[in-house]
Amino acid sequence: MKQDFTLEIHSDNNFSVLNRIVNILNRRRVRIKKLIAHEDEGDFRRGVAVVLLFTTADMIEKVKHQLEKLIEVEHAVYYEGSELYCELSSKHTEEIA
Amino acid sequence: MDVLLTKSKPTVDTEKSSNQPTNQISGSEVLLRCLVEEGVDTIFGYPGGAIMPVYDALYHYADKLTHILVRHEQGAIHAAQGFARVTGKAGVVFATSGPGATNLVTGLADALIDSTPVVCITGQVFAHLLGTDAFQETDVVNTTIPVTKWNIQVTEAKDIANAVAKAFYIANSGRPGPVLVDITKNAQNEMIAEADYHKCESIRTYKPTPVLQLSQVEAAAQLINNAKRPYILAGQGILLSGATEELKAFSEKTGIPVACTLLGLGGFPSDHPNYVGYLGMHGNYGPNLNTNECDVLIAIGMRFDDRVTGNVSKYAKQAKIIHIEIDKAEINKIVKTEVAVNADAKEALQILLEKCSKNRHQAWIDSFTRLNNIEYEKVIVKEFNPTGELTMGEVINHLSNFTKGEAIVITDVGQHQMVTSRYYKYKNPRTNVTSGGAGTMGFALPAAIGAKLGVPDKEVLAVIGDGGYQMTVQELGTIMQYQIPVKIVVLNNNFLGMVRQWQQLFHGKRYSFTEMQNPDFVKLAEAYGIPARKVEAREDLQGAIKEMLASKTPYFLEVVVGKEDNVFPMVPAGAGVSDVLLEEPKD
Numbered sequence: 084m085k086q087d088f089t090l091e092i093h094s095d096n097n098f099s100v101l102n103r104i105v106n107i108l109n110r111r112r113v114r115i116k117k118l119i120a121h122e123d124e125g126d127f128r129r130g131v132a133v134v135l136l137f138t139t140a141d142m143i144e145k146v147k148h149q150l151e152k153l154i155e156v157e158h159a160v161y162y163e164g165s166e167l168y169c170e171l172s173s174k175h176t177e178e179i180a
Numbered sequence: 181m182d183v184l185l186t187k188s189k190p191t192v193d194t195e196k197s198s199n200q201p202t203n204q205i206s207g208s209e210v211l212l213r214c215l216v217e218e219g220v221d222t223i224f225g226y227p228g229g230a231i232m233p234v235y236d237a238l239y240h241y242a243d244k245l246t247h248i249l250v251r252h253e254q255g256a257i258h259a260a261q262g263f264a265r266v267t268g269k270a271g272v273v274f275a276t277s278g279p280g281a282t283n284l285v286t287g288l289a290d291a292l293i294d295s296t297p298v299v300c301i302t303g304q305v306f307a308h309l310l311g312t313d314a315f316q317e318t319d320v321v322n323t324t325i326p327v328t329k330w331n332i333q334v335t336e337a338k339d340i341a342n343a344v345a346k347a348f349y350i351a352n353s354g355r356p357g358p359v360l361v362d363i364t365k366n367a368q369n370e371m372i373a374e375a376d377y378h379k380c381e382s383i384r385t386y387k388p389t390p391v392l393q394l395s396q397v398e399a400a401a402q403l404i405n406n407a408k409r410p411y412i413l414a415g416q417g418i419l420l421s422g423a424t425e426e427l428k429a430f431s432e433k434t435g436i437p438v439a440c441t442l443l444g445l446g447g448f449p450s451d452h453p454n455y456v457g458y459l460g461m462h463g464n465y466g467p468n469l470n471t472n473e474c475d476v477l478i479a480i481g482m483r484f485d486d487r488v489t490g491n492v493s494k495y496a497k498q499a500k501i502i503h504i505e506i507d508k509a510e511i512n513k514i515v516k517t518e519v520a521v522n523a524d525a526k527e528a529l530q531i532l533l534e535k536c537s538k539n540r541h542q543a544w545i546d547s548f549t550r551l552n553n554i555e556y557e558k559v560i561v562k563e564f565n566p567t568g569e570l571t572m573g574e575v576i577n578h579l580s581n582f583t584k585g586e587a588i589v590i591t592d593v594g595q596h597q598m599v600t601s602r603y604y605k606y607k608n609p610r611t612n613v614t615s616g617g618a619g620t621m622g623f624a625l626p627a628a629i630g631a632k633l634g635v636p637d638k639e640v641l642a643v644i645g646d647g648g649y650q651m652t653v654q655e656l657g658t659i660m661q662y663q664i665p666v667k668i669v670v671l672n673n674n675f676l677g678m679v680r681q682w683q684q685l686f687h688g689k690r691y692s693f694t695e696m697q698n699p700d701f702v703k704l705a706e707a708y709g710i711p712a713r714k715v716e717a718r719e720d721l722q723g724a725i726k727e728m729l730a731s732k733t734p735y736f737l738e739v740v741v742g743k744e745d746n747v748f749p750m751v752p753a754g755a756g757v758s759d760v761l762l763e764e765p766k767d
Contacts, residue, residue: 148509157385
């Protein structure tokens with residue numbers, strides 16, 4: 084059964100890294116409801132993408148591993164639901180404000 | 181190969197004279213020095229405007245780098261793949277921007293799905309022209325993101341060395357794969373200070389080799405030690421890891437039968453008493469049927485591709501599956517595992533060898549033999565001893581016998597590929613080269629070129645169908661130019677045979693655009709200065725094969741085979757491995 088998941092991806096901030104991340108999701112036809120991405124405040128060479136997805140538990144687990152195969156991605160972690168999306172995205176927004 | 185061995189002209193010393201200060205070199209020369217430091221000696225390429233500075237610098241590296249001029253960039257990347265598959269070293273490709281780069285896409289996709297290390301260097305327009313739709317400009321990075329393990333665009337000379345170092349590290353480490361480095365023309369021209377080259381040894385965000393968890397291996401060993409009908413499925417991971425000796429030792433100690441996937445062929449000797457055959461859609465009867473009879477399935481370095489599993493809902497449901505695999509994303513991707521060992525195959529097998537008990541499963545192995553004997557009587561006897569037209573199987577059987585299973589055999593895609601996988605008795609690792617996951621027609625001829633250049637002292641046979649041959653036949657020009665002594669065997673049935681087989685079996689024999697009118701292949705080969713012969717009669721076959729194998733030059737042999745012969749056994753699309761057919765259904 085499909086549900087909301089919040090996926091947090093920490094990666095190097097190279098050109099095309101967002102494209103790479105979204106390609107993985109698109110290839111699996113995972114619905115992206117929201118996405119926020121930004122550089123780390125202290126180090127522009129690193130960044131974070133927080134994505135609100137609508138998919139199954141099985142798919143999010145598989146997608147996490149495929150994202151972690153990307154050379155630039157340090158790690159990806161997901162949480163059930165959307166509450167954490169709002170919390171994480173506002174936390175990151177505050178950091179750069 | 182004398183022309184090749186003496187290196188192509190010009191033989192100019194690398195300490196070339198120049199007007200620039202001696203401690204300044206161009207980005208192009210940085211690139212070439214990096215390649216030399218990485219142990220590269222052969223490049224497959226095709227020049228063009230956007231990579232011209234690199235080629236200009238290459239002119240002075242003739243004694244260190246051999247460049248093979250192909251006839252199409254797709255030929256270059258398939259040649260690099262063939263080189264990589266037989267040597268274990270990354271194949272290297274040069275191509276220009278725009279169409280030169282996009283012509284690499286098929287090969288990149290092929291290398292990615294088959295885990296082949298390839299490093300492609302593409303030229304690109306000047307950095308200030310990026311995004312302006314300049315002549316021969318394409319967005320190569322975004323085009324090749326889905327078909328590469330990694331790629332990068334370099335717009336300044338100072339970044340070339342680091343990019344190349346990362347490229348080779350990524351291509352060769354963990355699960356190998358293709359990498360592309362796109363270098364703008366200004367970066368190629370830019371002069372920078374010489375500096376020492378440093379190989380890449382780690383990347384912060386990239387963990388190519390998982391840390392083996394002893395608890396996983398111990399859990400696997402416990403299952404294996406208690407198994408009544410254990411079964412090993414060996415994939416290409418055995419070869420990539422260099423684990424053939426460990427696999428043999430493990431199978432011998434535990435008495436467990438071994439079957440190989442298409443890309444795993446050669447990973448376990450075909451004449452070993454524990455070898456039970458090739459598995460998959462056209463694999464042997466025993467390995468396929470007994471997948472659904474085993475109680476513990478040990479999958480090593482394989483990814484449960486649909487050609488192996490058939491209908492996954494009918495695949496090994498009774499078995500506890502142990503999956504030894506370096507790529508975590510492959511574990512639980514297709515089948516549910518009981519014990520996942522996320523590790524390099526060699527490392528895992530070394531520890532499993534210690535933890536597993538000595539055992540024998542002769543009755544279980546005999547069950548494979550009984551099933552394979554049924555296949556032999558119903559399928560193989562007819563294939564090897566036909567009465568009518570020549571069959572692909574008898575050609576491959578003779579090739580296998582005359583080369584004692586020790587040649588490097590490159591196959592293209594289709595019926596001949598399946599027949600070769602079934603009947604060529606591979607004994608050694610890195611002797612079976614084929615396009616597995618992508619099934620790229622046209623792969624074999626250029627891949628054979630790369631393979632021969634990679635291991636020049638081995639016999640290299642390219643076995644190709646008449647359809648796939650014509651997709652990259654222009655590479656006969658490459659063979660001619662460098663006198664590369666590959667032996668080309670085209671099994672000609674005037675059909676796209678595998679598609680025709682499916683049309684016969686599943687589409688009411690409606691042969692929709694699969695019949696091919698072909699040219700005179702012998703005359704075509706001879707036009708390229710390649711000795712050639714055509715065989716239609718059985719009495720001429722063995723003599724022609726011997727003549728071909730005895731030749732010290734490239735040689736082309738066309739064998740006319742049955743037009744509507746089919747490859748059996750076959751697991752039909754949508755069927756389970758237990759539904760494998762030994763012959764055409766009566767209805």
